[in-house]
Amino acid sequence: MSFSTFVTDKAGLQKLYEAIISKHETYAPVEKFGKYDYKKVSSLKECDPDSPIAMTMSVKPLFFPRSSKIMKYESNSAGTSVSETEDDHLAVPRVILGVKHCDARGLQVLEAVNKWDYIDSDFQKRRANTVIFSTRCDKADTHCFCTSLDYDVENLDATDVALVNGIGGKLYIQARTEKGENFLKENLEKQSAVGSQQSAMDDIKKQYEAFAASFRLKMDYKDVNEKMSKRFNSPAFEEASRNCVSCNTCAFICPTCHCFKISDVKIKDTGVRYKSYDSCNNVYFTLEAGGHNPRPAKYRRWRQRSMHKFVFYKERFGVNLCVGCGHCAISCPVNISIFDVVNHVASTPVVL
Amino acid sequence: MDYSNQIRDIAAKLFAEGKIDVFVGYRMSGFDDNQVPVVITDPKETSVLVFTEKSVFNLTNYLKADHTRNKRVGLVVKGCDSRSLNLLLTESQVKRDKLYIIGVACEGVVDDKGNKMQNCMECFIPDAVVYDEMLGKLQGKKDYIVNADITELATKGLVERREYFEEIFENCIRCNACRHSCPLCYCAKCCIDQETSTLYNGTNTSSSAFHALMTWSLHLAGRCVDCRNCEKACPSHLPLHLLHKQNEKVIYENFQNHLAGVEEGDRGAFYKYSLKDPDDFIM
Amino acid sequence: MEALLVPSLAKVDRIIQETPDVRTYRLKFKDEALMEKFTWEPGQFVEFSLLGSGECTFCISSSATRKGYFDCSIKKAGVVTADIHLNIEEGDEVGIRGPYGNWFPVEEIKGRNLLFVGGGIGLAPLRSLIQYCIDHRTDYKDFTILYGARTSADLCYKEEIEEWKKNTSIKVVLTIDKAEDNWKENVGVVPKILEEVVKPEIANTKVITCGPPIMIKYTLQSLDRLGFSPEHVITTLEMKMQCGLGKCGRCNIGSTYICKDGPVFTYAQLKALPDEF
Numbered sequence: 088m089s090f091s092t093f094v095t096d097k098a099g100l101q102k103l104y105e106a107i108i109s110k111h112e113t114y115a116p117v118e119k120f121g122k123y124d125y126k127k128v129s130s131l132k133e134c135d136p137d138s139p140i141a142m143t144m145s146v147k148p149l150f151f152p153r154s155s156k157i158m159k160y161e162s163n164s165a166g167t168s169v170s171e172t173e174d175d176h177l178a179v180p181r182v183i184l185g186v187k188h189c190d191a192r193g194l195q196v197l198e199a200v201n202k203w204d205y206i207d208s209d210f211q212k213r214r215a216n217t218v219i220f221s222t223r224c225d226k227a228d229t230h231c232f233c234t235s236l237d238y239d240v241e242n243l244d245a246t247d248v249a250l251v252n253g254i255g256g257k258l259y260i261q262a263r264t265e266k267g268e269n270f271l272k273e274n275l276e277k278q279s280a281v282g283s284q285q286s287a288m289d290d291i292k293k294q295y296e297a298f299a300a301s302f303r304l305k306m307d308y309k310d311v312n313e314k315m316s317k318r319f320n321s322p323a324f325e326e327a328s329r330n331c332v333s334c335n336t337c338a339f340i341c342p343t344c345h346c347f348k349i350s351d352v353k354i355k356d357t358g359v360r361y362k363s364y365d366s367c368n369n370v371y372f373t374l375e376a377g378g379h380n381p382r383p384a385k386y387r388r389w390r391q392r393s394m395h396k397f398v399f400y401k402e403r404f405g406v407n408l409c410v411g412c413g414h415c416a417i418s419c420p421v422n423i424s425i426f427d428v429v430n431h432v433a434s435t436p437v438v439l
Numbered sequence: 440m441d442y443s444n445q446i447r448d449i450a451a452k453l454f455a456e457g458k459i460d461v462f463v464g465y466r467m468s469g470f471d472d473n474q475v476p477v478v479i480t481d482p483k484e485t486s487v488l489v490f491t492e493k494s495v496f497n498l499t500n501y502l503k504a505d506h507t508r509n510k511r512v513g514l515v516v517k518g519c520d521s522r523s524l525n526l527l528l529t530e531s532q533v534k535r536d537k538l539y540i541i542g543v544a545c546e547g548v549v550d551d552k553g554n555k556m557q558n559c560m561e562c563f564i565p566d567a568v569v570y571d572e573m574l575g576k577l578q579g580k581k582d583y584i585v586n587a588d589i590t591e592l593a594t595k596g597l598v599e600r601r602e603y604f605e606e607i608f609e610n611c612i613r614c615n616a617c618r619h620s621c622p623l624c625y626c627a628k629c630c631i632d633q634e635t636s637t638l639y640n641g642t643n644t645s646s647s648a649f650h651a652l653m654t655w656s657l658h659l660a661g662r663c664v665d666c667r668n669c670e671k672a673c674p675s676h677l678p679l680h681l682l683h684k685q686n687e688k689v690i691y692e693n694f695q696n697h698l699a700g701v702e703e704g705d706r707g708a709f710y711k712y713s714l715k716d717p718d719d720f721i722m
Numbered sequence: 723m724e725a726l727l728v729p730s731l732a733k734v735d736r737i738i739q740e741t742p743d744v745r746t747y748r749l750k751f752k753d754e755a756l757m758e759k760f761t762w763e764p765g766q767f768v769e770f771s772l773l774g775s776g777e778c779t780f781c782i783s784s785s786a787t788r789k790g791y792f793d794c795s796i797k798k799a800g801v802v803t804a805d806i807h808l809n810i811e812e813g814d815e816v817g818i819r820g821p822y823g824n825w826f827p828v829e830e831i832k833g834r835n836l837l838f839v840g841g842g843i844g845l846a847p848l849r850s851l852i853q854y855c856i857d858h859r860t861d862y863k864d865f866t867i868l869y870g871a872r873t874s875a876d877l878c879y880k881e882e883i884e885e886w887k888k889n890t891s892i893k894v895v896l897t898i899d900k901a902e903d904n905w906k907e908n909v910g911v912v913p914k915i916l917e918e919v920v921k922p923e924i925a926n927t928k929v930i931t932c933g934p935p936i937m938i939k940y941t942l943q944s945l946d947r948l949g950f951s952p953e954h955v956i957t958t959l960e961m962k963m964q965c966g967l968g969k970c971g972r973c974n975i976g977s978t979y980i981c982k983d984g985p986v987f988t989y990a991q992l993k994a995l996p997d998e999f
Contacts, residue, residue, distance in 0.1 A: 119675075120678065122610070122674070122675050122676045144675070153612055153613065154647075155724060156724070157724045157727045158724075158727075162773055162815070166815060167773060167815040169728065169731060171724075171725060171728055200968075200969065201723070204967070204968050204982055205968065207723035208723070209724060209725075210723060229471060230470075319996055329478040329504075329506050332619055333504075334615070334620045335614050335615060335616060336614050336672060338614075339613075339614035339674065340612070340674045345969070345971060346970055346972065348964060348972075349727065349776070349964050349970075350776065351771075353773070360727075360771075362723075362724060363613075364613075364614075366614075369632075372962075373961070373962050373972065375799075375961075376800025376801075376803055377799045377800070378799075381961070381975075381998045381999050382998060384505055385504065385506075386505075387998065394976075395974065398977075400977070402976075403977040420668065421475045421476050422468050422475045423475075
């Protein structure tokens with residue numbers, strides 16, 4: 088099925104955004120202390136859908152919240168009762184503006200783990216009810232390397248509607264999924280569909296080529312993936328982990344990290360059980376009650392993180408877990424770049 | 440301020456003389472003109488060492504890591520870093536005879552954008568206070584000053600102040616990077632991130648963030664040296680210094696002008712008792 | 723997802739003090755229809771929660787062939803287990819999710835000699851299989867149980883072991899690490915007794931082993947020496963888990979999820995995994 092492409096300009100897009108915000112529950116990047124986080128907005132003024140990629144938090148918490156209630160319970164002398172919590176406020180029909188391409192890809196990647204065996208229906212429901220608007224970047228940031236990975240950045244279908252900046256102030260609005268197509272038909276007025284008009288397609292292609300040429304970081308993904316899988320015992324992990332201060336920021340802001348912990352908060356007779364983010368860089372992550380820890384050293388935890396991103400997840404689910412957004416390197420207090428680490432590991436000799 | 444050559448030479452000499460096993464310094468990040476810490480075990484690598492006004496991160500944080508524990512370590516410290524080192528020494532976290540400290544008379548460091556860091560503008564001890572070797576021209580002690588954002592806090596009422604901080608902490612994602620990047624947060628089980636603590640168990644509710652950060656800042660009250668490692672690590676760019684500077688100011692005013700780690704053997708304001716300590720809050 | 727993590731309430735029917743730090747909790751779901759429906763295979767585990775303290779992973783130590791209840795044997799080790807020992811009394815309610823994980827290959831080991839090698843609390847998952855096999859005794863051939871602990875007080879399921887001993891079709895070998903007065907059985911660590919006393923027949927034998935990491939390490943070496951092929955040695959792994967659903971990432975070793983692909987593995991499978999358990 089082919090989807091429509093519409094042409095408009097900056098003012099037309101503003102109008103579309105405004106119409107969306109007034110009609111739908113809308114989330115968009117809102118700035119605070121120089122950092123953008125996705126929040127519910129009621130006017131276009133509050134937010135900036137074109138927020139810089141390096142300064143924007145992942146959209147993941149809108150699908151997999153940093154902390155969510157599993158259940159409430161009450162126990163007293165009369166017995167115990169368990170009640171599931173209230174309705175899911177993230178599963179209502181909504182639109183998210185200004186999602187970055189890599190971030191949207193992150194959601195697509197996460198679907199693999201959420202769909203195997205036990206199905207995380209909440210995640211699916213939230214995604215199904217959401218229309219994602221995503222502007223294709225014009226220029227890569229210092230730590231970006233999305234084009235080097237195993238997915239088609241140019242024709243990414245993880246977003247419902249993609250926006251591409253053309254030449255001379257032209258703006259192309261492309262539906263990438265059926266949901267996006269229907270949404271645009273309902274909400275776009277007057278703007279004409281360009282269909283497969285050659286000039287528009289050429290323009291979009293050119294934008295992509297310029298964007299792809301702006302990358303500082305490039306890797307041969309297939310080669311790195313294959314080499315990494317043979318280098319579990321590489322001493323390079325030890326070298327790479329030396330700088331790490333184990334602060335866990337990388338995992339908390341990563342668009343694809345999905346490890347979580349379950350914890351109880353109980354006050355007197357009533358309590359709530361939460362599911363909240365956790366990180367494999369945390370020393371407690373695998374520490375067993377008996378005192379045994381399969382990953383006691385920092386480099387082992389680092390190895391788990393990078394191997395999971397580049398080898399294990401691919402082995403299991405067929406997609407690479409890292410989407411190349413570079414957020415971990417940006418947020419890291421000592422700027423460790425996973426790109427550098429995996430490339431370095433791949434370049435070392437095989438150790439059995 | 441550029442001591443790169445001196446530091447390279449000293450590090451190479453220390454390795455050659457067999458005085459250290461590890462050297463902790465700075466190197467260029469490799470992708471821009473900023474610097475990142477580097478932990479060196481191979482004498483050949485000392486050539487990557489640099490030190491300029493871009494050497495921001497407080498390296499004493501590495502003294503609690505796997506690679507330096509029970510080893511002889513050489514490291515570079517600025518004024519603020521040496522104060523945290525002083526505290527680590529009194530708190531028996533590191534042994535003085537295992538360290539070779541290169542002190543720097545710091546002229547202030549700059550942030551990613553090249554602007555002088557705010558804590559450097561307020562800095563009162565620019566020269567390292569504990570060292571084996573000193574680099575640069577001594578800057579001398581300066582007066583203790585408090586920045587406008589802290590004095591402004593004092594004008595707010597209690598309720599207003601609470602609301603102000605609650606609003607700030609709204610964006611906290613409870614990753615605990617602040618605690619991990621702090622050189623003085625070395626507890627094996629931290630009250631704000633241990634998994635079984637029912638109050639601060641990492642749930643990302645706004646009340647949990649508020650309480651956790653408040654508790655954390657109180658544990659550092661009278662110990663924080665304002666190196667701003669926490670702010671550098673915070674992915675949400677929270678102005679965490681507001682908490683620490685406010686505490687510092689209250690302690691300075693109430694506990695005989697105490698400033699953490701300035702003197703050798705300093706125990707932190709709350710770990711020593713003086714008859715002059717305020718006691719009007721005791722019922 | 724969250725709905726999958728909500729436990730069902732179960733009542734603690736009986737508490738049996740096995741050793742100074744191990745207790746067996748006999749559980750029944752509050753909802754009788756659920757108890758009726760609830761079934762599991764030997765080797766599977768449940769998430770056991772003491773509401774307010776947290777959730778822990780324990781294997782079910784009884785067999786589904788004994789209907790109407792299920793057992794969890796819990797050793798006091800961490801914060802939650804200490805809370806469980808301290809606070810749970812008979813008649814109290816706890817939360818249970820499960821059963822999760824794979825199980826011992828009960829079909830595949832049919833018609834074989836079975837050698838169970840257990841140490842300490844490691845007998846718990848084996849007990850589930852032993853009960854199952856006793857209840858299907860005709861399906862299996864020779865039956866040997868080698869069980870060891872540090873001291874005689876640390877031996878679990880003492881009453882049940884006495885019953886096994888009375889059963890003439892089962893050979894039971896007990897051992898403790900150091901000699902004690904009034905101890906008439908073997909003295910020595912499990913691998914030593916395995917090689918010197920049990921001297922198992924290798925042909926047509928499946929070994930099922932579980933115990934503390936150090937015992938497993940040396941037992942596997944002994945089995946190697948005795949000439950058992952790794953495919954015929956089955957063990958069950960202990961790894962920190964939280965969701966049990968293959969989502970939380972805690973039990974991830976390589977591309978394997980212990981909670982879904984395990985906890986039961988053959989020694990051959992373990993050898994292929996990265997050394998992180």
